[in-house]
Amino acid sequence: MDFQLIAIILVDGLIYSSYLFMVAVGLTVIFGVQKVLNVTHGSFYAFGAYLAAYFMGIWYAADLPDIGGFAIIFLSAVVLGVVFGIVIERGLLKFLYDRDEHIVVLATFAAFLVLEDVIILIWGTNPYLAFQPMEMLGNSEIADLIFDNYNLSMIALSFIVAFVSWYALNRTRQGKMLLAVIFDREISMAMGVNVTGVFLVTFILGTFLGALGGAYQAPTISVQPGIGVEVIVLAFAVVVIGGMGSIPGALIGAVVVGIARATAVHQFPQVELFVIYAIMAIVLIVRPQGLFAPVTARKI
Numbered sequence: 001m002d003f004q005l006i007a008i009i010l011v012d013g014l015i016y017s018s019y020l021f022m023v024a025v026g027l028t029v030i031f032g033v034q035k036v037l038n039v040t041h042g043s044f045y046a047f048g049a050y051l052a053a054y055f056m057g058i059w060y061a062a063d064l065p066d067i068g069g070f071a072i073i074f075l076s077a078v079v080l081g082v083v084f085g086i087v088i089e090r091g092l093l094k095f096l097y098d099r100d101e102h103i104v105v106l107a108t109f110a111a112f113l114v115l116e117d118v119i120i121l122i123w124g125t126n127p128y129l130a131f132q133p134m135e136m137l138g139n140s141e142i143a144d145l146i147f148d149n150y151n152l153s154m155i156a157l158s159f160i161v162a163f164v165s166w167y168a169l170n171r172t173r174q175g176k177m178l179l180a181v182i183f184d185r186e187i188s189m190a191m192g193v194n195v196t197g198v199f200l201v202t203f204i205l206g207t208f209l210g211a212l213g214g215a216y217q218a219p220t221i222s223v224q225p226g227i228g229v230e231v232i233v234l235a236f237a238v239v240v241i242g243g244m245g246s247i248p249g250a251l252i253g254a255v256v257v258g259i260a261r262a263t264a265v266h267q268f269p270q271v272e273l274f275v276i277y278a279i280m281a282i283v284l285i286v287r288p289q290g291l292f293a294p295v296t297a298r299k300i
Helices: 003-034 041-061 068-091 101-123 132-137 149-171 173-183 185-190 195-220 227-242 247-267 269-286
Strands: 139-142 145-148
Touching: 003 041, 003 145, 003 149, 003 173, 003 195, 003 227, 003 247, 041 068, 041 101, 041 132, 041 195, 041 227, 068 132, 068 195, 101 227, 132 149, 132 195, 139 149, 145 149, 149 173, 149 195, 149 247, 173 185, 173 195, 185 195, 195 227, 227 247, 227 269, 247 269
Parallel strands: none
Antiparallel strands: 139 145
């Protein structure tokens, strides 16, 4: 491969990785704290994309300033994070924490199917387009190739999210409290930690990250029914590869999947879909807990 092709693969791979990480990090945060494999996370992504695209359509139809589209993206994620975080965690998951994990997966899958139908009831089946933010940022030249700055900004945003998540978890009092709950829920409760509040805040944060991934991706795609199904499968693959509950694992898993997919697209397009799941299968065979699975407490 020549240098130009390598540059294309690296940039395309990092762009795809950033898109996957934005969704997978919310999924892995929720699992790390609450031990809930949350299938509804795909719907958070889809709602984020739809809500942002819908309001950007109204905003730009009124000929308002282009910069407002970015405010809509983040506000959509915040609103959905709070609303869905409270409704799903307090209305569904709080009754399932002590149940078998298979029941939890089935319950969240049922909620996912309901939310997919709610999307169709609200926005119908026609696609929504919100390309204006991507158009506003223009393009850049890398290795004699043209890349749009909006996708490049997604790479920067994913690294900001990764750093803030790591810093908050490891360098703040609230993060240390969260680590205590992850390590041992019962001891944390005995020491006076409000585990119920930690669960709610964590789920709101994870929901916000999933919705932010969808909202920020909206200007680059055709927002239509079914986008949540595809992303939740890929997010699960990333989380499994990196290690359930590990933020660095989600980042490394997303980079591995993104670079592998970009390589396949440019060199072996016939195996584009196969390569992601092949990597996941190999990792599960060699290291079933994932590449960077967090240390678990051994009770004696």
